[in-house]
Amino acid sequence: MTNPILTDADIDTSAIRGKPVAIIGYGNQGRAQALNLRDSGVDVTVGLRSGSASEAAARTDGFEPLPMTEAAARADIVILLVPDEVQPELWNETLSGAARKGATIGFAHGLAIHYGLIEPRADLDVILVAPKGPGKALRADYERGSGLISLVAVAQDASGTARATALAYAGALGCGRAGILETSFQQETEADLFNEQGVLWGVIPELIEAGFDTLVDAGFAPEIAYFECLTEVKLLADLIYERGIAGMRGAISNTAEFGAAEGSGRIVTAEARAEMKRILAEVQDGSFVRRLMADARAGYPALRASRARAAAHPVEAVAARMRALKSKR
Numbered sequence: 001m002t003n004p005i006l007t008d009a010d011i012d013t014s015a016i017r018g019k020p021v022a023i024i025g026y027g028n029q030g031r032a033q034a035l036n037l038r039d040s041g042v043d044v045t046v047g048l049r050s051g052s053a054s055e056a057a058a059r060t061d062g063f064e065p066l067p068m069t070e071a072a073a074r075a076d077i078v079i080l081l082v083p084d085e086v087q088p089e090l091w092n093e094t095l096s097g098a099a100r101k102g103a104t105i106g107f108a109h110g111l112a113i114h115y116g117l118i119e120p121r122a123d124l125d126v127i128l129v130a131p132k133g134p135g136k137a138l139r140a141d142y143e144r145g146s147g148l149i150s151l152v153a154v155a156q157d158a159s160g161t162a163r164a165t166a167l168a169y170a171g172a173l174g175c176g177r178a179g180i181l182e183t184s185f186q187q188e189t190e191a192d193l194f195n196e197q198g199v200l201w202g203v204i205p206e207l208i209e210a211g212f213d214t215l216v217d218a219g220f221a222p223e224i225a226y227f228e229c230l231t232e233v234k235l236l237a238d239l240i241y242e243r244g245i246a247g248m249r250g251a252i253s254n255t256a257e258f259g260a261a262e263g264s265g266r267i268v269t270a271e272a273r274a275e276m277k278r279i280l281a282e283v284q285d286g287s288f289v290r291r292l293m294a295d296a297r298a299g300y301p302a303l304r305a306s307r308a309r310a311a312a313h314p315v316e317a318v319a320a321r322m323r324a325l326k327s328k329r
């Protein structure tokens with residue numbers, strides 16, 4: 001199923017004009033979204049927990065943060081930009097009772113709604129505006145006059161105007177300068193969770209480590225292994241982003257391209273593809289999210305152990321030395 005890509009020309013900005021927005025949380029997405037909205041002329045209030053570590057940053061940026069419930073209570077549109085596993089308790093126990101009747105609640109990722117961890121009041125509109133990139137890129141692109149591609153979706157349309165609100169919100173983030181793709185909470189959530197594990201943050205770094213280990217175990221200098229297996233990933237990512245995978249081949253040597261053909265199918269085997277399907281199945285049946293929520297409740301033992309493993313890998317010491325060299329130049 002392909003959807004049309006919408007841009008600013010398709011958006012009715014009046015859908016959020018004059019509507020106060022509360023940005024709950026001032027982290028990666030929260031800061032970028034609050035700044036972009038304000039620069040687009042939207043009335044934005046930042047909501048933070050008491051004693052928040054982000055309060056100073058918000059004040060430096062010119063906001064006067066309010067306690068979360070107060071920010072939510074004065075807004076027509078409340079956007080939850082705290083970590084996904086924090087959203088259910090925060091909404092269900094605190095913010096749901098504070099939000100105005102007929103308000104809109106919005107998310108940058110559909111997890112809490114899609115898995116039923118938040119069951120919003122029936123009078124609310126529920127929207128998803130998910131910029132496809134980190135907050136820093138969302139802000140930097142906006143400042144440059146361009147924008148990040150964004151997904152939008154509607155989970156609940158009490159007012160009959162939820163879609164218009166979502167599009168106008170995405171437009172105010174600058175995403176209409178690039179492109180807005182309509183989707184569902186289900187597609188955004190499951191595809192994002194799958195990609196995080198099966199491709200991006202789970203697999204590519206592990207491939208880099210495995211390649212590094214292979215060379216170092218065979219007696220190669222760690223610096224050589226680092227350059228070959230880690231830094232060149234940036235070159236690859238830039239090339240496939242700009243030209244696609246087939247187009248990338250035009251920018252590499254015949255030797256590299258012949259090597260690409262020889263390596264293909266040997267690591268990403270039929271078995272690896274079958275495992276990808278199992279990852280997707282665990283995303284879709286909710287078992288991944290149950291493990292995530294259980295780890296969060298226990299104080300993240302699994303998450304902390306995996307952080308420690310990554311930090312202890314020998315590639316980190318070389319990477320730190322090489323980054324230090326680069327910053328001296």
Ligand code: NDP
Pocket residue numbers: 024025026027028029030048049051052053054055080081082083084086090107108109130131132133134135
């Ligand atoms: P962050 O981890 O950067 O959020 C940090 C903010 O959440 C801080 O203001 C922090 O408050 C607040 N916070 C954390 N825990 C609590 C708590 N228990 N109670 C109240 N406030 C809390 O989140 P992200 O920006 O990474 O993610 C926000 C949403 O955006 C998620 O749904 C995520 O999936 C989505 N998203 C994220 C992207 C990204 O680039 N990171 C990309 C696209 C979507 P304090 O300052 O007080 O610690």
Ligand code: MG
Pocket residue numbers: 109192193196
């Ligand atoms: Mg994600």
